[in-house]
Amino acid sequence: MKKYFYTDGTNNYGPFTLDELKEKKISRETKIWFQELGEWKPAGEVSELTEIFKLVPPPITKTNLNYNSMENLNNQKPPKTWLVESILVTLFCCLPFGIAGIVNAAKVESRFYAGDIEGANRSSADAKKWTTISFWIGIAVGVIYLIVVIAGAASGY
């Protein structure tokens, strides 16, 4: 019977049979040794152990926990505010949507620099929505206006 050992880095544990080893809380990174292996290997690389890990999700790569700190925010680009587009809409479409877009742009900025990245992304999506809607309404009104004028001219007014 094959005997397995595992180590937590300082102490070695074992010998265990394969079934005993399965009861231990080992992870993919836990170093394993048995006689045929020659040297310590991560459990994830040992073929007969892979079935233990089938139900265990792979480890999450650690995200930087200081992500939200002020210093880091100043080095990052906030989400798109749609400010420029909103100003253009205000100047050309004559619609209150442009003003709404500018207010949303301010929300993106203040939320982002307050560390609320998710909220900033939401406001950015809102700003995009309103700018797009007002852009198309502006185009539609222009086209309808033109059709009405041409139809009027054609019918002799």
Place this chain on the structure above:
Amino acid sequence: MDIRKILKWCIAIILVTILAILYRTYNPNGNVYFPKCPFREFTGLKCPGCGSQRAVHYLLNFDIFNAIKENVILVLSIPYILTGLVFDSLKKPNENILKWRKILFGRKAIFVILSIIIAFWILRNIK
């Protein structure tokens, strides 16, 4: 770039060129084919965007004086908007650009712009 994106840009460039030629050739003032401002039609008051079409007409004819007379905000906003578009298009801006972005397009700047637009809206109606 995929073909759809290129096609989109081509259509946009063609449309803008056609519009530029139309706006350069015809003065929207008194011309029925140019859309009127609905806000002005209903209330009789000018909105912050009123005069933009005429201002564009004068700008395309290099008549900056008349363009400013029609809508000063539009003329003043052009360099600002171009800067903003360049800043937005940068994928990985360096620290310096981010600093300027915050000054020119940050929260405080946005409130200044909003105040200018609203003040302009009121002033052009009481003058």
